[in-house]
Amino acid sequence: MSKVTRMVELTPPKGCSTKELMTSPGHTCRYCGGRGYFKGVWCRHDEPKTCPICGGSGQVDAVVTIEWKPKKGG
Ligand SMILES: [Zn+2]
Known part of the structure; x- marks a missing residue:
């Protein structure tokens, strides 16, 4: 199975904001294995059950939320 690796380069913001929000979309849901639903051995219901994690x-x-804080200690 192919795998995508994504890296984050941290750089403190120029402004006075202390929080950053980053989104990395399109990861395969590992709870349902990318199928989006469960059926058969996963669930006793006859109809496939929608995965609660990926909907x-x-x-x-x-x-990913990055919060910038003053350095602790010396
Ligand atoms: Zn899922």
């Missing part, structure tokens, strides 16, 4: 899309977005 049936089979993919999830990673939302």
Whole structure:
């Protein structure tokens, strides 16, 4: 199975904001394996059950919050 690796380069913001929000979309949902639903051995229901993690899309977005704080200690 192919794998996508994404890296984050941290650079303190120029302005006075202390928080950054980064989104990394389109990761394969590992809870349902990218299918978006469960059926058969996963669930006793006759109808496929929508994955609660990805909502049936089979993919999830990673939302990363970076918070900048004063350096601790010396
Ligand atoms: Zn899922």
